[in-house]
Amino acid sequence: MSISVGDKIPDVKLVKATAEGPQPVQSAEYFAGRRVALFSVPGAFTPTCSARHLPGFVEKADELAAKGIDEIACTAVNDAFVLGAWNNSGGSDAITMLADGNGDFAAALGLEMDGSAFGMGKRGQRFSLVVNDGIVEQVNVEAPGDFNVSSAEYMLGQL
Secondary structure, three states: OOOOOOOEOOOOEEEEEOOOOOEEEEHHHHHOOOEEEEEEOOOOOOHHHHHHHHHHHHHOHHHHHHOOOOEEEEEEOOOHHHHHHHHHHHOOOOEEEEEOOOOHHHHHHOOEEEOHHHOOOEEEOOEEEEEEOOEEEEEEEOOOOOOOOOOHHHHHHHO
């Protein structure tokens, strides 16, 4: 069963990519006391993720902040080094990268996907959430192969 509006975000260890290197963080702590726009991609440096998903949140960061978003975070079943390099190549300081290297967070959310047919193994689905003080306000999960409801533009329309 996947995460729903009104659910508490699961408490799982993530790794935050920082300029000083990877920093472990518990998801319950990270999402506490703020309103976070979280988006998940199947993988850093993948075509749709790099061409549309990450750039959309970079471009709309100020508009999201104006609508009450305190922080924008991206998660993927990649390690913190890969997410940090991806953010450096096409992202922004406005985006916090949260590595879910083992896929524990995606599994706890009930939003795993099996990318084995593409040589990617278990990954997180493409989705976005708005999390307010650890409670899910919005859930937008894409159909396989789609990119619509998890975009920054779609989220802005909901806020």
